[in-house]
Amino acid sequence: MRDETGEPVVTVDEGLSRRAKALACTAPLHELDAHKGMIEWAEAKTYLMAEIALYTIDQVAITMDFDTGAGHQHIQERVQRFVARQAPQRPDQEHARITAWVLGSLINLGDVDRAFRRPYGAVDSDGVYRVRTFDFKLIEERRDEAGKLYLRASHEALNVLVGALDTDVESAQVAAEVKLDNLIRRGRLVDAKQVAEQARIRTIQYGGLIRVQLEATKRNVQAVDWREKVPDLLDDALAHVEERVKAERAIAKYMAEARDEAEEPVRKSRAAELVDIVEDCVRRHIKLHSHLIGARDLFQEQQDRQQFSGTPQRQTLDLYGHLLMPALDLPVADASGLADLYFTESSGPVVRDLPDLAALVPLLLRPAPERTRFAGEVPEPDLETLQERKRFTDHQWVLANALLELPDEVRTLSGLLDEAAALDPELVALLALQAYGPQTGTALRRGDDRVLLAVHADADLDSQGFEGDDLLLATARLVDPATADHPAQTPKNTGGDNR
Known part of the structure; x- marks a missing residue:
């Protein structure tokens, strides 16, 4: 497209922004290897931190379920065994500290809201190029109903893990299972295992999308489109789950037969691993199916509950993330005006006392109250006689x-x-x-x-x-x-x- 002068017009390219966001999700993993030389308590150059981070995300994603997560201790133990393989000559204490350092970096413990921020550019509809900030998380800490912390891999982390960014989840999973079936029939079990692991991650990611909608419904029914968007999503999800369960059961049955008929130990072991992965996908799809069946009942319950719970409260302002950090990026003149406006509006109006003649005259003409001569009965105090204690007789x-x-x-x-x-x-x-x-x-x-x-x-x-x-x-x-x-x-x- 060209303008009147013949120069090409810069159009809005959403694909460029998506790729920039996808690249930003991998930045924290590269920073682990870039900053490992600053660790003073270990010779960390031996460890490949990006691989440890990917393995950590993998273990969290595999362990977490639809409405639960992975425990810190469980992830620590599993990742520590992987770290020990990279440097078996190092002590176990160092392996544990490296594991904790990588896990804490993925959670981003050094930030207030535990979020990574990366700048990216985008062209607006009016053709102006602007630099924006992309906020994302890799591993999130949440609490269950008992108040215990658990870990969950974010949507961005799952994209980084499977290496397919900004892809339709359902289409990708169907394609992965077709590819898996083809590889199995051709006997390429090593490649089939990798495809099966990616299909399992897609299953977890698809459940996460449904889970986000249900959690948003619990917070505020009006924030979720239950008229068209969510019902269509539930119908598509139910049809998808039913088809996937049938296909995965067939694949699991075929792999079980291949496992039993295999004579080579290596092939039998790989076939057994594939059976476990596919059966785990079946289990997750069945559990997702139960949540999909009860989603509409959940909507009815939350609608009745929130109808009598009063007006929803506004979200509390985050002074650090919403005011301080954006203000630091502005010029002094613009930042001072923003700060003055915030403190003026947040202090609220001051109610001044104005004299009212209709109320002041009766107060002045009111007769003085009659004063009593005595204040009242004085209570008799209870006195105790103190005995003098002499040091010398x-x-x-x-x-x-x-x-x-x-x-x-x-x-x-x-x-x-x-x-x-x-x-x-x-x-x-x-x-x-x-x-x-x-x-x-x-x-x-x-x-x-x-x-x-x-x-x-x-x-x-x-x-x-x-x-x-x-x-x-x-x-x-x-x-x-x-x-x-x-x-x-x-x-x-x-x-x-x-x-």
């Missing part, structure tokens, strides 16, 4: 004061503590420390005529568990300055010359 105080009564002599603290061993040396030591800085003013106000004094002694103290500097203790007589000029009124000196 009265008898210990009497003995300690008698021991420290030193009117005519000077004693060391160490000697007094030895004598107080039978009493309480701690009380004697406390009184001696108080005597090192005596409160003479307080003693005079109380009317005491003497006070205990303590001074530093040039000796060490080590008695009754007390250590430090020893003290010299003596009792000094107190003289009131007001009566110092009247000797007749001065009390007798009962403490000697200690002043």
Whole structure:
């Protein structure tokens, strides 16, 4: 097609976009081999990471069923045996870590929503080429009704696994089974096994398409076209399943006869593997058939349930994926306007208090409420008498004061503590420390005529568990300055010359 000037017109090419998306699905597998040199805890260059990733997707796809998935531990054990074949001389611990690293990379644990993002170009209907982002997953983590995590291979992962991208599932499976039957009759069991494995993946993929429609129905009946699209899909699926079950049973019967008649061990083993794969396809088709039969009943149940469940709630905004990441790709001027608009709209309107004359006048003219003189009856508190707990008894105080009564002599603290061993040396030591800085003013106000004094002694103290500097203790007589000029009124000196 050319325009008026004779130049070719760029038209919309959907096939180009599909191939670009298909190529993007293989990028995470190539990145595993590109980044394996950055692993510090193992010499990972020996391992072929893309093959390990394909084998992991294969095991998850084979293990999962219509409404169930594969367990982490089960996949870990099966893939670890494959990893050990690539490097049998390496320890089992390294094999386990390589398996966990590949599985975590396929789940994309480093991303918030566990999705891979790859840019691709597309020409719009108006002829403008735009760069868009393709979001996809390879292995998804989901929870069952009991809350236990399980793994499922995504639609994109199944496409990567079988190597047939953007292909009609039903047509591809019919073609695969015709090819399988032809290879079996020609005796090419190795090629027949590969085709049978691809046919099984197509069976899983076809069940996944039906499963997506049923899950969407459980969430919101109005989001699924149950008037034309889904009923036609169910009718086509039922006819497809019935035909495939008949064809697969015939192939399984023929292979069972070939297995029993084979004399070579290798041929017998390959025939047995083919029988297992085809019988697994039959089992999956029968289970899919049961879900297809009950799909319309499921629609009726969900319609009745959701009719009385209220208005569907809107999906919560993902600030990281819906706002932050797109805003980082924009110029500063455009991003700031987008952020201002979001925060303005998300904060909501502010309700202001406006004065209303009709409501304000009655409030101002309302008589003041009558105040009571008393606030009410005061409850009687329940008081408990606290008993004073003395550290030292009265008898210990009497003995300690008698021991420290030193009117005519000077004693060391160490000697007094030895004598107080039978009493309480701690009380004697406390009184001696108080005597090192005596409160003479307080003693005079109380009317005491003497006070205990303590001074530093040039000796060490080590008695009754007390250590430090020893003290010299003596009792000094107190003289009131007001009566110092009247000797007749001065009390007798009962403490000697200690002043």
